[in-house]
Amino acid sequence: MAIRPGGKSNVELWTWEKASVVLRTDTVAVEEPLEIRLRAGGEERIVAITMRTPGADFELAAGFLYGEGVVRDSRLIRSISYCVDRRRKEAQHYNVVTVELTADRLPEFGGLERHFLTTSACGVCGRASLEALRDRGCRPLPFAWSIPASLLPALPERLGSRQGIFRATGGLHAAGLFSKEGELIALREDVGRHNAMDKLVGWALLQGRLPLSHCLVLVSGRASYELLQKALAAELPVFCAVSAPSSLAVHLAREFSLTLVGFLRGERFNVYAGRERILPAEAGCLPQAPGNG
Structure with missing residues (x-):
């Protein structure tokens, strides 16, 4: 397997x-492990190990820590760097990222007092509680x-036209940040939909653009609780997905007044919560969603 840039x-x-058999070459998305370490003062801790597509690793680390409530402001981050092999004195540009805080000690992790083990498939499991979000x-x-x-x-086509790695591999998720006028602001891709969202939020954090209260996001897969949680942390009021939402995602959207759009394909879509933010062009344009959303 030959690794290519990007x-x-x-x-x-x-x-x-x-009746024919052909040997050919194809392009696939790279999936490799990333270890995220947190350092403050003389303390250091591994807080996550995730499978991801290499690229935007610093944004992925920052977005993950922000989404989990560990870092609430970019000013709390002194530096983000790849781990350096002290024997070779060179950076390891693939597998380990260290986030150093300005504090003189590591924060109290509380309910996060464990080593996170995440994958590109499921993201950060556990703590699936709306009360935990209120406590934060x-x-x-x-x-x-x-x-x-x-x-x-029009948003899915605009997102797809900028998914360079997806067009080459067909194997990546994407998260795109749009303005209220529908202009694509930023896009991140990854084999894990949660990683793509973390990269996007991490980019906004490091660029000083949080909160994202005047933007909307579109993801290429389904709308899960974990993704809605990350959107809420970034104060993203409109969350769109090309596939279905989960029941807990709908519950979260209704409890925290997010607009949740699912099955955004072609000229049709469903609005599961926050219909107030969608203005129909004409009567009957929007399907009616049950409940108080």
Whole structure:
């Protein structure tokens, strides 16, 4: 397997089609482990091990720590660096990232008092509790603005047109940040949908753009509780997905006043919560969602 820049690699494979067999080369997405370490004063701790697509590793680490409530402000981060092998005095640019805080000691982890083991498939498991979000200080988002329903169907195509690695591999998730006018602001890809979202939020944190209260996000897969949790932490009021939401994602969106759009494909979509932010172009444009969303 030949590793290529940008999270892609070439592999040889056999293709069977009817009576013929062909040996050919294809491009697949790279998946490698990343260890995230937290350092403050003389203390250091491993807080996460995740499978991800190499690239934007510093943003992934920052976004993960922000989403979990460990870091609430970019000013608390002194530096983010790849681990250095003291014997060789060179950076390890692949597998280990260390986030050094400005504090003189590591924070109290409370409910996070464990080593996170995450994968590109499931993200950070556990703590699936709305009460835990309230304890972290998360509050319902205000209904400060709205968008026309006609804006949403164009977003998946705009996202897809910028997914360079996906077009080459077909094997990556994406999270795209859009303005209220539907302009793509930033996009991150990864084999893990949670990693893609962490990279996007991490980019915003390191760029000093949080909170994202005047933006909306579109993800290429389904809407899970974990993804909605990350959106809420970044104060993203509109969350769109091309696939289905989970029941807990719908519950979270309704409890914290997020607008949740699912099955955004072609000219149709469902609104599961926060209909107040979607302005129908004409009567009957939007499907009715049950409950108090």
